[in-house]
Amino acid sequence: MARIKIxxxxxxxxxxxxxxxxxxxxxxxxxxxxxxxxxxHEARDRWLRSMGYTELNVEGTSIIMNxxxxxxxxxxxxxxxxxxxxxxxxxxxxxxxxxxxxxCKEDGREVARAKTGxxxxxxxxxxxxxxxxxxxxxxGD
Numbered sequence: 001m002a003r004i005k006i007x008x009x010x011x012x013x014x015x016x017x018x019x020x021x022x023x024x025x026x027x028x029x030x031x032x033x034x035x036x037x038x039x040x041h042e043a044r045d046r047w048l049r050s051m052g053y054t055e056l057n058v059e060g061t062s063i064i065m066n067x068x069x070x071x072x073x074x075x076x077x078x079x080x081x082x083x084x085x086x087x088x089x090x091x092x093x094x095x096x097x098x099x100x101x102x103x104c105k106e107d108g109r110e111v112a113r114a115k116t117g118x119x120x121x122x123x124x125x126x127x128x129x130x131x132x133x134x135x136x137x138x139x140g141d
Contacts (some may be wrong), residue, residue, distance in 0.1 A: 003055055003071075004069050004070075004071055005071065006071050006099070006113040006114065006115050008097070011087075012085035012086060012087045013048055013086075013139075014047045014085070014087065015083055015085050016043050016083075016084050016086070017051050018039050018042055018043060018084055019079070019082075020035075020076050020077060020078050020079065021078065022037075024038075025077070025078050029077070030076060030077055031076030031077070031112075033112065036070050036072075036102070037068060037114075039082065039084065039102065040068075040084065040114045040116060041099045043084035043100060044098055044100075044116065047086040048063075050136040051052045051139075052138075053138075058135050059132030061120045061121065061129050062122070062123055063118045063119065063120055064118065064119055064121045065116050065118055066113070066119050067115075068114070068116045069116075070112055070113070070114045071112060072111070073112055074109050075110075075111070076102070076104065079105055081104070081106065082104060082105065083103045084100055084102050085100065085101040085103070086100055088139040089141075091131065091139075091140060092131075093131065094128045094129065095117060095118050095119035095120060095131065096117075096130070096139075097116070097118075098115070098118055099113075099115050100110045100112075100114040101113055102114070105108060120132065120135075
């Protein structure tokens with residue numbers, strides 16, 4: 001079976017700390033897969049806000065997530081703080097990937113990598129739209 005691989009860049013322009021809560025832990029006692037997706041959603045929101053955007057307003061348009069992938073590197077435990085690094089990649093006409101590296105702040109081990117695909121969307125027209133020029137400038141593309 002082919003394994004998912006997420007290639008990450010050397011540098012990430014944005015980092016944020018997210019503490020693993022007891023509610024983020026699954027029956028095996030470590031960070032659950034559903035919680036990783038929630039954590040990267042939180043990190044994506046903080047990344048967008050650092051550029052003056054929200055998911056509902058990026059240069060007057062919105063974003064929606066159209067896919068997601070997670071690759072686990074080690075277990076995460078309640079009380080640990082994850083440093084979530086965020087950047088954009090694979091920019092195309094109507095969207096891009098948002099890439100994440102989750103690292104344990106306490107000991108530096110990589111916990112997970114993730115990728116979420118986003119597209120720019122006009123909810124009133126119910127259609128995808130072009131990536132706004134201002135967003136391209138903000139991410140340095």
